[in-house]
Amino acid sequence: MNFGSYIQTARIRECNQTRRMLITFEQWEQEARRLLDPRSFSYASSGAGEGTTIRANQESFQRWRIVPRVLRDVADRDLSVRLFGKTFPFPIGFAPIGRQAMFHEMGEVASARAAAILGIPFIQSMVSSYSLEQVAVAHPGSWFHLFIGQDRDVLKSLVLRAERAGFSAIVPTLDRPEEGWRAQNLSLCVSPFMFHYGLGNFISDPIVKQKYGLPLTPQTMRYLTSEPHISVEDFRYIRSLTKLPIIVKGVLHSEDAKMLINYGADGIIVSNHGGRHLDGAIAALDALPSIVDVVGARIPVMFDSGIRYGADIFKALALGAKMIFIGRPYLYGLTIAGETGARHFMENLVADFDLNLGMAGLKNLSELLPSTLSKQ
Ligand SMILES: Cc1cc2nc3c(=O)[nH]c(=O)nc-3n(C[C@H](O)[C@H](O)[C@H](O)COP(=O)(O)O)c2cc1C
Numbered sequence: 001m002n003f004g005s006y007i008q009t010a011r012i013r014e015c016n017q018t019r020r021m022l023i024t025f026e027q028w029e030q031e032a033r034r035l036l037d038p039r040s041f042s043y044a045s046s047g048a049g050e051g052t053t054i055r056a057n058q059e060s061f062q063r064w065r066i067v068p069r070v071l072r073d074v075a076d077r078d079l080s081v082r083l084f085g086k087t088f089p090f091p092i093g094f095a096p097i098g099r100q101a102m103f104h105e106m107g108e109v110a111s112a113r114a115a116a117i118l119g120i121p122f123i124q125s126m127v128s129s130y131s132l133e134q135v136a137v138a139h140p141g142s143w144f145h146l147f148i149g150q151d152r153d154v155l156k157s158l159v160l161r162a163e164r165a166g167f168s169a170i171v172p173t174l175d176r177p178e179e180g181w182r183a184q185n186l187s188l189c190v191s192p193f194m195f196h197y198g199l200g201n202f203i204s205d206p207i208v209k210q211k212y213g214l215p216l217t218p219q220t221m222r223y224l225t226s227e228p229h230i231s232v233e234d235f236r237y238i239r240s241l242t243k244l245p246i247i248v249k250g251v252l253h254s255e256d257a258k259m260l261i262n263y264g265a266d267g268i269i270v271s272n273h274g275g276r277h278l279d280g281a282i283a284a285l286d287a288l289p290s291i292v293d294v295v296g297a298r299i300p301v302m303f304d305s306g307i308r309y310g311a312d313i314f315k316a317l318a319l320g321a322k323m324i325f326i327g328r329p330y331l332y333g334l335t336i337a338g339e340t341g342a343r344h345f346m347e348n349l350v351a352d353f354d355l356n357l358g359m360a361g362l363k364n365l366s367e368l369l370p371s372t373l374s375k376q
């Protein structure tokens with residue numbers, strides 16, 4: 001039995017017992033809103049400015065429709081993908097999300113375990129509630145995310161710790177020289193309230209303790225996690241620190257993709273940060289084809305921002321992404337039921353995608369080409 005039918009059958013059995021089931025993204029989001037205080041929910045769900053980029057991300061998927069084929073024997077489907085020397089069973093991973101203990105007491109440890117059980121990548125945020133060593137136990141071989149901060153000794157210490165703990169890639173996010181204008185968050189005074197949730201990697205760092213002492217202040221944290229002077233020198237510095245693959249996150253322009261390959265990037269995540277920093281930014285899906293075009297087969301292009309359903313995954317992969325990452329939806333799963341909730345949401349999403357693939361007449365990801373889509 002294929003994965004999609006297996007999960008569908010399991011869910012029907014559970015539903016018959018509980019008479020209640022969260023399935024659609026809207027249901028998970030609604031339930032998370034009910035459980036969280038308004039500030040935490042606003043932090044998770046909202047974005048920059050008036051949220052126009054969040055909406056653009058959603059709308060961009062509707063401009064592409066799938067053109068199915070018939071009579072193609074789709075019984076044995078294979079969703080696996082090979083990336084950075086490893087085979088993953090599904091082309092889906094957990095995007096870096098900071099401060100997860102705000103949403104569930106087990107935070108990143110719970111979501112990393114969910115990813116480990118599914119055998120898929122987990123990107124740990126630099127600004128996580130738990131330390132990278134704790135997450136490495138939950139999901140050996142996770143990927144470690146970095147914001148470019150202003151203290152290079154701290155960046156070096158974190159990269160070397162990540163190497164020692166067995167992380168298998170470094171993921172610098174380049175789209176946030178400083179915090180964007182978050183209208184909804186500001187009106188609820190969100191920022192100062194939540195700062196202490198993101199200290200896991202900093203309070204456990206010998207260099208941070210030696211140079212800044214504890215407790216850390218919001219000002220120090222801003223200094224260590226934002227760099228308005230960010231330039232190619234920062235990227236070259238990160239590149240010089242490690243032989244691990246470097247996967248850059250937050251690229252939307254094909255010229256930047258070209259430049260980053262020249263500076264030694266091993267992978268690119270096309271992303272507008274889920275619309276959380278630049279209000280009015282191009283939908284990430286609209287940026288994907290031109291980046292895939294210039295990068296070609298040189299390094300893998302991956303994608304996040306706005307994926308909610310199996311059909312969205314189908315479209316992003318058909319447009320050339322090798323793997324997609326999920327942000328807010330798994331955070332809502334984590335909020336509602338910890339590790340189980342994050343795993344359930346992701347299983348449902350994979351099942352939805354798997355069945356969609358079959359319905360479109362396809363059996364594996366190499367058949368998922370731009371020609372399977374029609375632009376409206
Ligand atoms: C609460 C929250 C915290 C986030 N923290 C980070 C972070 O620390 N680093 C980062 O690169 N991206 C961060 N992101 C962005 C995600 O990695 C991802 O790009 C985005 O959520 C994808 O869009 P989606 O939520 O529409 O799936 C965060 C997103 C959310 C919702």
Ligand SMILES: O=C(O)C(=O)c1ccccc1
Nearest residue numbers: 098099127198225273276
């Ligand atoms: O909230 C975010 O999107 C984000 O990138 C972030 C920035 C600093 C700390 C934690 C998360």
